[in-house]
Amino acid sequence: MFDRLSSLVIALTLVAIVAIFAALAGGDPLSIAMMLIAGFIAAGTVYGALPASLPDAQGSAPSAEAPQPVSLLRHPDFARLVDQEKDPLLGVADNIVTIANDAAIRLLGRHIVGADIRTAIRHPAAAEWLSRINDDGPLETINLVDFPRPGQRWTMRIAVLSGGQRIIVLSDHSAIDAADRMRSDFVANASHELRTPLAAILGYVETLQDMNGDTDAPTRSRFLAIIEREAGRMQQLVIDLLSISRVEADRFRRPTTPVDFTAIVRGTIAQLKDSEAARPIDIVAKLGDEKQPILGDEAQLGQLAHNIISNAMKYGRAGTPVTVELAREGRRVRLSVSDEGDGIAPDHLPRLTERFYRVDEARSRSVGGTGLGLAIVKHISERHQGQLDIESELGKGTKVSVTFPLAG
Numbered sequence: 001m002f003d004r005l006s007s008l009v010i011a012l013t014l015v016a017i018v019a020i021f022a023a024l025a026g027g028d029p030l031s032i033a034m035m036l037i038a039g040f041i042a043a044g045t046v047y048g049a050l051p052a053s054l055p056d057a058q059g060s061a062p063s064a065e066a067p068q069p070v071s072l073l074r075h076p077d078f079a080r081l082v083d084q085e086k087d088p089l090l091g092v093a094d095n096i097v098t099i100a101n102d103a104a105i106r107l108l109g110r111h112i113v114g115a116d117i118r119t120a121i122r123h124p125a126a127a128e129w130l131s132r133i134n135d136d137g138p139l140e141t142i143n144l145v146d147f148p149r150p151g152q153r154w155t156m157r158i159a160v161l162s163g164g165q166r167i168i169v170l171s172d173h174s175a176i177d178a179a180d181r182m183r184s185d186f187v188a189n190a191s192h193e194l195r196t197p198l199a200a201i202l203g204y205v206e207t208l209q210d211m212n213g214d215t216d217a218p219t220r221s222r223f224l225a226i227i228e229r230e231a232g233r234m235q236q237l238v239i240d241l242l243s244i245s246r247v248e249a250d251r252f253r254r255p256t257t258p259v260d261f262t263a264i265v266r267g268t269i270a271q272l273k274d275s276e277a278a279r280p281i282d283i284v285a286k287l288g289d290e291k292q293p294i295l296g297d298e299a300q301l302g303q304l305a306h307n308i309i310s311n312a313m314k315y316g317r318a319g320t321p322v323t324v325e326l327a328r329e330g331r332r333v334r335l336s337v338s339d340e341g342d343g344i345a346p347d348h349l350p351r352l353t354e355r356f357y358r359v360d361e362a363r364s365r366s367v368g369g370t371g372l373g374l375a376i377v378k379h380i381s382e383r384h385q386g387q388l389d390i391e392s393e394l395g396k397g398t399k400v401s402v403t404f405p406l407a408g
Contacts, residue, residue, distance in 0.1 A: 088170040092117045093163070095130070107148065107170065117168070123147045126156055144170075153177050189356040193237050193370065197230035233370070240372040243303060244355070247379040254295070255384060258407050261292040261301065261333055262326055268305040269324060272313070279313045279322065286325040292333040293407045296384050304380045305335065307373040308400050312339035316397065331406050338399040344392040352390055353378040377402070 082089050088104035090097050090112070097112050097120050104112065112120035118127045123144045142156040152174040159167040204223045211220055266287055273280040294301075312322045316339030323338045344352070348359045356371035374390075381388045381402050392398040 085169075087172075090117065090120070090168040090170075092166040092168060095164075104170070117166075121156070121168075121170075129156075130158075186355055189371075190237075190241060193356065194234060197233045197237075200230045201227050201234075237370045237372075240370045240376065244372055244376050244379060247300065247376060247383065250297075250300075251379060251383050253383075255297045256295055257297070258293055259296045259298050259301065261294050261296070261335070261404065262287055262290065264298060264301050265305050265324065265326060265335060268302050268309065272306070272309060279316070279318060282313065282316070282318075282320065282322050283309070284321045284323045286323065288326060290328070292326060292328065294333065294384070294404045295407045296404070297380075300380045301384070304377050304402065307377050308335070308337045308402070311373055311400070312337050312341075312398070315339065316341040320397075328406070329403065332403045333406055334401055334403040336399060336401040338397060340397040343394040343396055344390075344398055345394060346392075349390055349392060353388070374400075 082091065082099055082101045085101055086103060088107045089101045090104050091099035095117050097115055097117055100108075100113050108120055118130050121127070121130075121144075125142055126144055126147075129142050144154045144156055146152065147154050152172070155171045155173055157169045157171070159169075161167065204227050208220060208223055266285070269283055269285055273283065309322065309324055316322055320340035321338075323336075325334075325336045325338075327334050327336070344359055351357045352359075353374045355375045358371050377400075378388055380386075381404075384404055386402050386404045389401045389403075390398065391401075
């Protein structure tokens with residue numbers, strides 16, 4: 001391997017040797033001097049043209065020091081990625097949190113940066129797993145139950161890097177668990193609601209089969225009436241279950257068909273007055289003659305109005321008015337249904353739209369309620385971008401209102 005200094009020494013040596021041979025051969029001193037000057041100039045030119053270091057035998061230039069690899073956790077592109085990640089993400093070096101995105105800081109607190117990861121994520125399962133993992137540890141998902149608060153569940157995933165570095169990602173599974181619990185509760189409640197009337201029907205049928213002759217005719221008539229009532233309850237429950245299933249299936253599809261909400265409510269009232277529903281004469285309609293155009297599903301809006309009005313008829317006191325009113329409020333229309341019943345305690349109001357929730361279970365069953373009426377109202381209202389409000393005062397009655405945006 002030659003460098004610039006070695007090349008210069010060799011060039012000057014060759015010039016000197018040529019000059020000595022020329023002098024011994026009897027050359028002209030002036031010519032010898034000119035030859036030396038030309039040689040020095042040539043050597044200087046060669047020295048300036050040569051690179052600082054010449055390639056070695058393998059064709060690669062030596063370097064004084066090999067470049068050090070950049071840490072992933074300190075790379076600016078990684079910092080940008082962390083900021084864009086919605087799930088809490090932590091970068092850890094030697095068990096110390098060196099980087100945390102906004103989601104992680106909101107979840108765990110700003111103090112976690114610079115803290116030991118085993119104290120930053122305060123959960124027994126996380127601390128135990130983090131204390132034993134090594135660079136060859138398997139990648140697995142750790143469940144953090146009741147983290148960071150009771151009733152919540154998060155998962156923790158770790159990517160192991162070189163040099164004692166790790167990337168930790170936390171994911172919230174609380175909503176998934178809540179949906180699973182809701183689905184299980186729904187199936188259990190539906191099964192219970194169907195089993196109760198079915199058991200009554202089977203029991204009375206068995207008794208009828210053992211009865212003798214015409215002497216038991218009055219009892220037989222009473223039992224048949226009970227069977228008919230319980231079968232009707234089952235039928236209504238199945239209808240409501242199918243309704244809530246259809247509404248949930250359509251909840252992400254906004255209605256686009258223009259309908260007249262006034263005509264829908266008026267038709268619902270007429271249907272209730274012609275039916276065998278209790279207290280049809282107590283309905284007081286204040287709808288006005290003005291059309292109220294909205295974008296909606298006519299069948300679902302009719303069901304919404306039917307459920308609200310029939311609830312007021314069931315739970316209001318007999319002989320008191322059930323007032324149904326339509327009023328325009330700016331660019332929205334409000335349907336309000338008021339009764340003069342016993343009212344509902346404030347602690348029950350937030351749960352009235354839950355499936356199968358009843359304030360008075362015995363009374364609800366006696367009037368044929370399935371516990372799904374207001375849940376259906378809530379889902380239909382949400383699909384139509386409506387706002388549902390329930391006001392009640394003990395001893396004075398209840399008012400259920402829902403507002404929808406007007407079309408156009």
